[in-house]
Amino acid sequence: MSDAPAPHRAARDTVGFDLAQGLAQRRTADLYRRRLTLDGAPGVEVIAGGERLLAFCSNDYLGLAAHPEVVAALKSAADRYGVGAGASHLVSGHTDAHRRLEERLAELTGRPGALAFSTGYMANLGVATALLGRGDTICEDRVNHASLLDAGLVSRAQTVRYAHADPAALDSRLASRGSGRRLVATDGVFSMDGDIAPLPGLLAAARRHGAMLLVDDAHGIGVLGSTGGGTLEHHGIAHAPDVAVMGTLGKAFGTFGAFVAGEPDLIDTLVQSARTYLYTTATPPALAEAARAAVDVACREPWRRERLRDTVRRFRAGARQLGLPVTPWDTPIQPLVFGASAAALEASRVLRERGLLVTAIRPPTVPRGTARLRITFSAAHEPEHVDRLLDALSGVWGG
Ligand SMILES: *Cc1c(COP(=O)(O)O)cnc(C)c1O
Numbered sequence: 001m002s003d004a005p006a007p008h009r010a011a012r013d014t015v016g017f018d019l020a021q022g023l024a025q026r027r028t029a030d031l032y033r034r035r036l037t038l039d040g041a042p043g044v045e046v047i048a049g050g051e052r053l054l055a056f057c058s059n060d061y062l063g064l065a066a067h068p069e070v071v072a073a074l075k076s077a078a079d080r081y082g083v084g085a086g087a088s089h090l091v092s093g094h095t096d097a098h099r100r101l102e103e104r105l106a107e108l109t110g111r112p113g114a115l116a117f118s119t120g121y122m123a124n125l126g127v128a129t130a131l132l133g134r135g136d137t138i139c140e141d142r143v144n145h146a147s148l149l150d151a152g153l154v155s156r157a158q159t160v161r162y163a164h165a166d167p168a169a170l171d172s173r174l175a176s177r178g179s180g181r182r183l184v185a186t187d188g189v190f191s192m193d194g195d196i197a198p199l200p201g202l203l204a205a206a207r208r209h210g211a212m213l214l215v216d217d218a219h220g221i222g223v224l225g226s227t228g229g230g231t232l233e234h235h236g237i238a239h240a241p242d243v244a245v246m247g248t249l250g251k252a253f254g255t256f257g258a259f260v261a262g263e264p265d266l267i268d269t270l271v272q273s274a275r276t277y278l279y280t281t282a283t284p285p286a287l288a289e290a291a292r293a294a295v296d297v298a299c300r301e302p303w304r305r306e307r308l309r310d311t312v313r314r315f316r317a318g319a320r321q322l323g324l325p326v327t328p329w330d331t332p333i334q335p336l337v338f339g340a341s342a343a344a345l346e347a348s349r350v351l352r353e354r355g356l357l358v359t360a361i362r363p364p365t366v367p368r369g370t371a372r373l374r375i376t377f378s379a380a381h382e383p384e385h386v387d388r389l390l391d392a393l394s395g396v397w398g399g
Pocket of ligand 1: 120121122147187191249257
């Protein structure tokens with residue numbers, strides 16, 4: 001409660017935005033959001049306000065965010081490059097550190113080229129603005145990440161949404177479009193449901209209509225595929241000129257930033273005209289070095305992916321025994337859907353009392369009536385952590 005700002009009456013009276021009323025409505029609808037402040041490093045065990053918590057909500061899937069080798073890479077690169085890049089990539093902010101990271105990411109994804117962006121949000125906006133304009137169409141899965149939906153809006157293309165993970169629905173949406181370019185955009189692993197997009201079917205539909213496929217692999221890269229190459233590798237989809245992949249570095253790779261990988265002409269087009277690449281300061285080169293170190297550790301230590309898989313399996317087996325409604329997917333994102341926002345919040349609160357941190361995800365992040373606990377796992381979780389979670393969940397679900 002203490003971090004809730006007091007209503008600012010003056011704004012209501014003089015400006016007419018009525019912000020206080022909007023905030024009050026959020027509170028009554030159980031949609032008011034609060035930030036948790038951590039003291040120190042993120043990890044499976046965190047400290048917040050002096051309280052020690054076991055966390056199941058980070059996207060640091062491989063446990064690399066505080067890895068000594070990644071931290072050392074950041075420090076030594078800061079000694080060499082300083083902190084700020086000082087300018088955008090096309091002015092004087094581009095360094096050999098960025099170039100090495102891009103080469104490493106192209107190799108990881110098995111694509112001919114890659115371009116590093118400051119964030120995944122910006123990468124998605126960049127692709128859409130560089131490739132699309134008025135008269136073009138972007139086809140989006142209904143539950144795509146907000147940044148893909150915003151990318152469509154910013155591009156000025158017409159947005160068409162298709163039924164979740166449904167290649168036939170996509171096909172019929174594409175068939176009804178006129179001329180102009182078409183881009184099909186989908187999460188690789190859906191961020192709130194943890195299911196894997198049916199990329200072969202989506203790609204086939206895109207190809208029948210001459211569309212390009214953009215896969216947002218924020219939750220697949222580093223995790224899925226036999227070498228951690230992501231959802232495309234999982235499905236065995238080799239490089240093709242009509243496929244682009246966006247991956248983030250702030251999740252499985254535990255650092256910060258993002259990239260787009262694909263055809264050299266695509267990469268060059270992004271350099272020329274992706275607005276979120278051109279009109280922003282380049283990421284600190286030291287961060288690029290840290291991200292590259294994280295990719296190296298992830299590739300060199302496949303046990304991290306295996307351990308993560310075992311952890312997810314242990315959770316799913318235990319959850320089934322308890323009668324919890326597990327999804328058919330064994331990705332590190334394991335949602336437990338309560339429905340009402342109040343119910344999800346209450347479950348999160350009860351877990352918190354038992355020293356477990358699992359955030360409740362509510363609309364509009366997820367569709368109305370599907371508020372949930374979004375439980376995520378990391379290679380850093382111990383079997384005993386999973387058992388503690390299961391024990392606590394048996395109390396909150398239907399109990
Ligand atoms: C996190 C996320 C993004 C945004 O990536 P950032 O680098 O955090 O901006 C984009 N798409 C999906 C599906 C995500 O989960």
